[in-house]
Amino acid sequence: MSALRTVRLIVNGKPYAREVEDRMTLADFLRHELGLTGTHVGCEHGVCGACTVLYEGRTARSCLMLAAQADGRSLTTVEGLAQGEELSELQKAFWDKHGLQCGFCTPGVLMTLTELLRESPDADERQVRDALSGHLCRCTGYQNIVAAALEAAARMRGKA
Amino acid sequence: MKPPRFTYHCPGSLGEALDLLATLPNARPLAGGQSLMPMLNFRLASPDHLVDLNALEELAFIREDGDAVVIGALTRQRDIENSALVARRLPLMAEAIRLVGHRQTRNRGTLGGSLAHFDPSAELPAVATALDAEVRIASKRGERTLGMAQFGRGLLSTALESDEIVTEVRLPAWPQGHGHGFQEFARRHGDFAVVSAAALVVRSKGAVTRASLTLGGIAPAPLRMAQAEAILQARGTLAQAAEACGSIEALGDATYPAWYRRKLAVSLARRALEQAMGRAAS
Numbered sequence: 001m002s003a004l005r006t007v008r009l010i011v012n013g014k015p016y017a018r019e020v021e022d023r024m025t026l027a028d029f030l031r032h033e034l035g036l037t038g039t040h041v042g043c044e045h046g047v048c049g050a051c052t053v054l055y056e057g058r059t060a061r062s063c064l065m066l067a068a069q070a071d072g073r074s075l076t077t078v079e080g081l082a083q084g085e086e087l088s089e090l091q092k093a094f095w096d097k098h099g100l101q102c103g104f105c106t107p108g109v110l111m112t113l114t115e116l117l118r119e120s121p122d123a124d125e126r127q128v129r130d131a132l133s134g135h136l137c138r139c140t141g142y143q144n145i146v147a148a149a150l151e152a153a154a155r156m157r158g159k160a
Numbered sequence: 161m162k163p164p165r166f167t168y169h170c171p172g173s174l175g176e177a178l179d180l181l182a183t184l185p186n187a188r189p190l191a192g193g194q195s196l197m198p199m200l201n202f203r204l205a206s207p208d209h210l211v212d213l214n215a216l217e218e219l220a221f222i223r224e225d226g227d228a229v230v231i232g233a234l235t236r237q238r239d240i241e242n243s244a245l246v247a248r249r250l251p252l253m254a255e256a257i258r259l260v261g262h263r264q265t266r267n268r269g270t271l272g273g274s275l276a277h278f279d280p281s282a283e284l285p286a287v288a289t290a291l292d293a294e295v296r297i298a299s300k301r302g303e304r305t306l307g308m309a310q311f312g313r314g315l316l317s318t319a320l321e322s323d324e325i326v327t328e329v330r331l332p333a334w335p336q337g338h339g340h341g342f343q344e345f346a347r348r349h350g351d352f353a354v355v356s357a358a359a360l361v362v363r364s365k366g367a368v369t370r371a372s373l374t375l376g377g378i379a380p381a382p383l384r385m386a387q388a389e390a391i392l393q394a395r396g397t398l399a400q401a402a403e404a405c406g407s408i409e410a411l412g413d414a415t416y417p418a419w420y421r422r423k424l425a426v427s428l429a430r431r432a433l434e435q436a437m438g439r440a441a442s
Contacts, residue, residue, distance in 0.1 A: 046198055055267075066163075069214060115263075
């Protein structure tokens with residue numbers, strides 16, 4: 001058993017400190033140490049996208065990072081998107097457009113689309129599909145995910 | 161799966177990182193982690209020590225240096241993708257980097273990491289080969305600079321010693337008005353290419369005065385197609401130049417046999433050259 005290391009970080013605005021093994025991935029840290037099970041673990045080699053989080057504001061695969069690397073850093077998981085009971089515009093659009101079925105890929109998809117719409121509020125279908133290429137969804141055929149993303153973009157532009 | 165046991169180190173300076181790599185047994189440097197972390201999760205790699213380079217901010221930069229662009233090894237692929245300087249001076253790089261993985265992996269993945277990993281199908285070693293890049297390498301023993309032909313040794317294998325890391329990559333820019341083309345075949349967008357082709361041309365008065373053609377995915381390391389380049393500069397046709405890619409000793413496996421990769425190479429070379437010729441000022 002290797003020595004434990006203290007990892008201090010901020011997740012969804014809240015500070016946490018835990019003692020973990022060096023080899024623990026960030027995804028497992030979020031789920032098993034912090035109980036933030038919204039971040040899903042699918043393939044564990046960076047292909048499926050279910051574990052995508054915002055690390056220092058940018059999307060990253062949390063299965064391809066170590067918890068130790070996140071020491072002193074700040075991240076956002078799917079649990080951080082809603083304000084209390086109030087869903088984000090993107091989440092509401094997923095609800096309205098039936099942008100998910102089983103929901104396994106959804107947390108990662110929401111993080112990527114949150115980044116995309118922040119960087120490119122005018123994102124068109126091509127850009128949405130390009131961003132989604134980093135996620136595997138086996139239910140929807142992606143059509144309703146794309147529709148939800150474009151709907152959210154339109155609503156957010158309307159409010160701005 | 162989960163990674164095997166190792167001890168994690170996070171040096172705050174290049175000197176400290178090189179000290180660790182020089183002294184720790186069976187240590188591996190960790191850059192963006194988009195290749196090494198899957199290898200750890202699959203247990204294809206089992207280092208005793210991981211030396212994380214991510215705190216070495218001095219290795220993350222993009223700057224113009226005379227007729228070249230110098231990019232720090234730790235520069236994220238997404239920062240290269242978004243760089244106006246790269247778009248202006250290295251349009252081939254700007255085009256190809258959009259095909260590297262996905263935005264989520266480009267946010268972490270680095271230029272130096274991709275070169276050091278040296279996957280035969282990866283886009284960045286092919287681009288570096290096409291541009292005659294020079295790779296700057298450091299260890300506690302000193303620094304050295306290698307061209308891509310000396311840097312690449314074969315499948316997932318480079319000239320890097322276990323105590324060395326890539327620190328920066330110098331990419332010579334082609335003159336204004338040159339044409340560039342990058343074509344690849346992958347089964348899904350973002351997958352590694354089965355075969356890729358990178359082309360650069362300079363045209364003057366109807367003739368090709370300078371050409372660079374590189375194939376990725378066909379051999380253990382990116383291949384410069386000197387014969388095809390010579391054909392173009394001797395006023396040969398694009399088809400003749402592309403056909404010169406049809407007799408390569410290609411990698412083959414159960415999914416993509418060598419004959420199939422050679423066919424892809426000819427088609428992709430022709431398309432990349434057509435794209436480059438169409439974009440070049442004549």
